[in-house]
Amino acid sequence: MEDWRKDQEIVVMEGRIKVPYRWAAGEVGTRYLQALRDEMRFLGTRCPGCGIVYHPPRRNCPDCERECGEWVELGERGTLLTYTVVRRHHPQLSPLPLPFGYGIVRLEGADTGFLHLLYEFQEGELRAGLPVEAVFAQEREGSVLDVRYFRPVREVG
Amino acid sequence: MEPVAVVGVGMTAMRRERRKDGYADLVYEAVCLALEDAGMTIDQVDNVVTVSNDFFDGRTISSMAIQDACGSYDKNVSTVEGDGTFGAFYGLMRILSGSFGTTLVCAHHKGSESEMALITNAMFDPIYERFLGVEAITSSALQARAYMDKYGVTEEDCALVSVKNHGNAFRNPVAQLPLELTVEEVMASPYVAEPLKVLDCCPISDGASAVILASAERAAKITDKPVWVRGVAHCCDAYHLGDRDLSDVRALQYAARKAYSMAGISDPRQEIDLVELYDAFTYMELMWLEGLGFCDPGDGGKLTASGATALDGKIPVNPSGGCLSGHPVLVAGLNRIIECVLQLRGDAGERQVDGVRAAVAHGVNGPCGQSHCVWVLGGER
Amino acid sequence: MGKRVAVVGVGMTKQRSSRPDVNGQELINEAVRAALEDAGISRRDIDAVVIGNMDHFEGINYVDTWSVDGSGALMKPIMKLTTGGTTGTTVAMAAYYHVASGLFDRVLAVGWEKNSESDTTGAIITAFDPFWDRPIFAGAVAGLALEATQYMHLTGATEEDAAYVAVRERRHALNNPFAHLHINLTIEDVMNSPYLSWPVKMGDMCPRTDGACAVVFASEDVVEEFPNKPAWILAVADRHLWAYTSDPYVNQAIENGWWFPALEWSAREVYDKVGIKDPLKEIDVAELYLPYSFAGLRYMESLGFCERGGGPDLVRSGATDMGGECPVNPSGGVMSSNAIGATGLLRVAECALQIQGRAGDRQVPDVKIALATGFGGCFWSDVLLMGREMPEKPRG
Ligand SMILES: [Zn+2]
Numbered sequence: 001m002e003d004w005r006k007d008q009e010i011v012v013m014e015g016r017i018k019v020p021y022r023w024a025a026g027e028v029g030t031r032y033l034q035a036l037r038d039e040m041r042f043l044g045t046r047c048p049g050c051g052i053v054y055h056p057p058r059r060n061c062p063d064c065e066r067e068c069g070e071w072v073e074l075g076e077r078g079t080l081l082t083y084t085v086v087r088r089h090h091p092q093l094s095p096l097p098l099p100f101g102y103g104i105v106r107l108e109g110a111d112t113g114f115l116h117l118l119y120e121f122q123e124g125e126l127r128a129g130l131p132v133e134a135v136f137a138q139e140r141e142g143s144v145l146d147v148r149y150f151r152p153v154r155e156v157g
Numbered sequence: 158m159e160p161v162a163v164v165g166v167g168m169t170a171m172r173r174e175r176r177k178d179g180y181a182d183l184v185y186e187a188v189c190l191a192l193e194d195a196g197m198t199i200d201q202v203d204n205v206v207t208v209s210n211d212f213f214d215g216r217t218i219s220s221m222a223i224q225d226a227c228g229s230y231d232k233n234v235s236t237v238e239g240d241g242t243f244g245a246f247y248g249l250m251r252i253l254s255g256s257f258g259t260t261l262v263c264a265h266h267k268g269s270e271s272e273m274a275l276i277t278n279a280m281f282d283p284i285y286e287r288f289l290g291v292e293a294i295t296s297s298a299l300q301a302r303a304y305m306d307k308y309g310v311t312e313e314d315c316a317l318v319s320v321k322n323h324g325n326a327f328r329n330p331v332a333q334l335p336l337e338l339t340v341e342e343v344m345a346s347p348y349v350a351e352p353l354k355v356l357d358c359c360p361i362s363d364g365a366s367a368v369i370l371a372s373a374e375r376a377a378k379i380t381d382k383p384v385w386v387r388g389v390a391h392c393c394d395a396y397h398l399g400d401r402d403l404s405d406v407r408a409l410q411y412a413a414r415k416a417y418s419m420a421g422i423s424d425p426r427q428e429i430d431l432v433e434l435y436d437a438f439t440y441m442e443l444m445w446l447e448g449l450g451f452c453d454p455g456d457g458g459k460l461t462a463s464g465a466t467a468l469d470g471k472i473p474v475n476p477s478g479g480c481l482s483g484h485p486v487l488v489a490g491l492n493r494i495i496e497c498v499l500q501l502r503g504d505a506g507e508r509q510v511d512g513v514r515a516a517v518a519h520g521v522n523g524p525c526g527q528s529h530c531v532w533v534l535g536g537e538r
Numbered sequence: 539m540g541k542r543v544a545v546v547g548v549g550m551t552k553q554r555s556s557r558p559d560v561n562g563q564e565l566i567n568e569a570v571r572a573a574l575e576d577a578g579i580s581r582r583d584i585d586a587v588v589i590g591n592m593d594h595f596e597g598i599n600y601v602d603t604w605s606v607d608g609s610g611a612l613m614k615p616i617m618k619l620t621t622g623g624t625t626g627t628t629v630a631m632a633a634y635y636h637v638a639s640g641l642f643d644r645v646l647a648v649g650w651e652k653n654s655e656s657d658t659t660g661a662i663i664t665a666f667d668p669f670w671d672r673p674i675f676a677g678a679v680a681g682l683a684l685e686a687t688q689y690m691h692l693t694g695a696t697e698e699d700a701a702y703v704a705v706r707e708r709r710h711a712l713n714n715p716f717a718h719l720h721i722n723l724t725i726e727d728v729m730n731s732p733y734l735s736w737p738v739k740m741g742d743m744c745p746r747t748d749g750a751c752a753v754v755f756a757s758e759d760v761v762e763e764f765p766n767k768p769a770w771i772l773a774v775a776d777r778h779l780w781a782y783t784s785d786p787y788v789n790q791a792i793e794n795g796w797w798f799p800a801l802e803w804s805a806r807e808v809y810d811k812v813g814i815k816d817p818l819k820e821i822d823v824a825e826l827y828l829p830y831s832f833a834g835l836r837y838m839e840s841l842g843f844c845e846r847g848g849g850p851d852l853v854r855s856g857a858t859d860m861g862g863e864c865p866v867n868p869s870g871g872v873m874s875s876n877a878i879g880a881t882g883l884l885r886v887a888e889c890a891l892q893i894q895g896r897a898g899d900r901q902v903p904d905v906k907i908a909l910a911t912g913f914g915g916c917f918w919s920d921v922l923l924m925g926r927e928m929p930e931k932p933r934g
Contacts (some may be wrong), residue, residue: 004238008717010441015668015672017215017594017664019594019657019660020657020658020660021655022178022288022558022654022656023561023562023653023655024556024557024559024654025284026558026559026560027560028564029285033284052380054400056284056397058607059560060607060608062395062569062607062610063581065571067580081303081399082299082355082403083299083302084299084301084302084350084352085348085351086298086350086351087348087350087351088347089290089350090275090292092275093161093274093275093290095288095289097288102291102299102350104303104398104399106399110401112400113397113398115299115397115398115399117289130304131628144286145288153405158640158641176792181781211592211593212593215665215668216668217593217622217664217665218592218621220620221622221915221916222777222781229778229779231779231803233626233775234776234777234778235621235632235778236619236620236778237617237618237619238593238618239602239617240601247617247632247635249639250635251635253540253639253640254540254634254635254932255539255540255636255932256540256635279597279598280598280599280600282598283598284561305762370554391614391615391617392613392614392615393603393606393614393616394606394612395606395612396603396607397607397689407613411613412615427912429781508594522600524603524795527603528602528603528616
């Protein structure tokens with residue numbers, strides 16, 4: 001009997017799932033993103049039960065479920081909690097030229113960390129506890145990328 | 158908890174690309190292996206739980222592709238989307254409910270057919286995080302850094318895990334990536350996202366697995382080598398990475414405490430003989446060992462350096478080679494359970510550890526080990 | 539032996555075409571807080587959470603871990619299940635098994651979807667095999683149209699018969715403040731609506747909806763703690779047969795007399811477990827996943843409410859209207875609201891409200907037994923039978 005599997009080249013279908021998405025930020029997220037876009041300000045919300053200031057803001061506290069009705073203005077500087085320097089990345093995902101960093105930054109006035117990009121840092125400069133500041137984009141459209149990245153604070157003069 | 162046993166297991170070989178086998182082919186192979194292992198026919202399977210993920214498969218309702226292959230025809234069946242340990246947990250509950258005597262649980266994954274980075278990027282919130290381009294490796298790097306900073310764990314400590322697990326994989330015929338490595342070689346491999354280097358990261362894999370669970374009554378008729386589920390629990394931490402202390406393993410500790418308490422285990426260091434845990438990255442093995450209570454927080458590196466987690470150590474960890482030596486996502490947790498079962502039965506071949514009476518299997522869901530599932534398995538009830 | 543399980547709390551968002559005022563987690567949270575409040579408990583009392591949706595409708599991977607801020611699962615066990623249209627009933631069944639296993643006493647089930655956030659048909663097409671089905675198949679409507687023409691061929695049912703169902707569902711929805719569509723339709727309106735895929739017209743189909751539903755399940759050991767009367771789960775069963783688009787049309791099944799085996803076999807299983815002999819008489823209300831009007835005819839036969847081919851006559855007799863022998867979908871059903879991941883769970887929630895006598899203007903008098911179904915995948919079916927009286931002994 002013929003061995004039809006011998007030297008067979010397997011057919012592979014190429015495909016891409018193309019589904020457009022339109023994610024609504026909701027009322028709370030919209031106020032936050034508008035403040036970033038229009039005023040270059042960071043806002044958090046405070047849980048009246050736990051006292052935690054959430055950043056990004058939450059509508060309801062994930063822990064005690066109470067409505068986080070109080071808006072809190074946060075600083076645009078913060079503390080780097082953890083970080084990585086990215087050396088290899090999927091080209092479709094790289095928002096900045098390699099090498100860039102990711103960091104979790106606790107902004108002044110917030111109790112939670114904020115995941116964002118790190119750039120304009122020297123080799124070996126990043127460490128936990130480093131003061132960092134936001135660099136805003138010139139053209140802002142109401143997205144987390146209205147902040148281009150965070151960079152180490154450099155005291156001028 | 159009433160006694161439930163694992164009575165059959167099947168794993169396909171894990172390979173970088175199994176082009177000749179579609180999802181259904183892989184599942185069929187794993188299910189047939191598990192049935193053969195249990196000495197059962199599909200008619201003796203009362204119900205089925207499948208495990209798959211629509212993103213990895215590039216299919217909405219990904220379990221549709223494998224309904225024929227898993228043998229669910231005219232049976233109750235459901236689908237868990239998450240790690241295999243969670244799917245098996247659902248299979249276990251369906252037996253405990255009294256509705257079914259046996260459950261077949263299967264999982265499949267073909268990493269070769271998609272783009273891992275794009276798919277794990279989709280774990281992140283579309284409003285606040287996804288557009289930053291963060292995915293599994295870069296987020297894990299943030300966790301590795303936080304953990305290493307907190308406890309002074311070094312990259313060399315992590316490299317030891319790579320050396321050990323890739324070395325163990327030589328004894329496991331289904332492993333994908335047996336490698337003879339030195340710490341220096343791991344340290345010399347290029348950074349992907351600091352502190353994670355290429356040899357700190359798991360490979361991309363294709364594979365499928367299946368287990369058959371049975372009530373005590375049914376297990377007695379099926380096998381004379383049942384492996385008993387003594388305890389199992391899972392727990393999920395906060396979602397946004399900035400809400401968590403990434404160096405903390407509280408969700409794992411919570412799940413482990415609950416699983417140990419169900420199993421009547423008061424000191425895992427003395428009472429557990431073997432661990433198969435979810436080492437997608439080297440640092441994870443250290444962190445999870447601490448969370449599972451096998452050493453104090455921050456001491457995972459020391460424990461590993463002492464040789465205690467080696468194949469001939471006091472508490473062998475990932476004798477199979479772990480996820481570092483083959484990582485079909487979702488299947489990976491089921492494989493941890495299967496490896497424990499083989500060890501407890503004495504069927505683990507060249508990777509067999511002597512005198513295994515109780516073993517821990519562990520799986521995770523979500524970024525940076527957000528959700529953990531812990532199983533305690535034993536040769537006796 | 540397993541525990542007996544009851545629904546003790548229900549929460550649902552208003553079902554709407556679009557909810558831009560909340561993100562996904564916040565939409566989920568709205569239903570979760572409503573269910574917890576209804577059950578008189580807080581997040582801390584919940585032992586485990588079960589959640590479901592369809593991934594490609596929102597494009598979010600690992601929805602279980604993503605949902606935590608909304609689903610209340612922080613530092614709790616959470617499990618994700620997804621089975622297509624049946625997702626909501628699959629989630630309900632998973633919550634049932636969580637409690638029945640004896641491992642958890644109070645379990646929160648969550649189903650949700652924000653269908654406004656993507657291209658529903660574009661996402662559904664990806665459900666089908668990339669080699670054999672996807673290049674040809676045009677989404678859910680076309681698949682349903684194949685079923686409709688087959689059904690018309692076998693029974694002589696007409697488009698007007700189906701339109702009767704479409705009108706009934708929308709009329710019932712007028713009594714449900716949570717329903718998405720509140721429109722008074724006539725048979726002429728449905729008949730004059732444009733064809734999507736013959737014989738299925740716009741008026742025959744379900745809408746796309748944003749919504750969430752959450753349900754609290756409790757074990758027999760703790761039901762006394764809750765202010766609401768328990769709505770007991772009497773039996774659950776499902777069949778997810780088949781993998782390819784054309785499988786449901788195999789001649790063998792029809793020649794063997796199985797027109798819709800997934801639903802017929804699941805229904806038979808729950809009837810046998812509970813001892814239902816004459817479902818139309820013994821079941822007081824049914825909340826069925828009818829994705830389009832023809833299903834409202836054919837399912838009557840699959841569920842044993844009438845003989846083969848008797849669907850149109852049964853429906854036209856008024857037996858399934860409010861005040862009839864077994865009202866079907868007092869809520870307005872899926873043809874009035876279809877946030878897909880929530881849809882099946884809403885059927886269970888509605889049955890619970892009916893059993894508890896809390897269904898407001900859509901209440902059917904004196905409901906002792908209620909039937910909920912889910913439909914999805916490749917003509918898959920989930921069936922749950924619920925009741926006012928605690929079952930004598932635990933059963934699956
Ligand atoms: Zn709070």
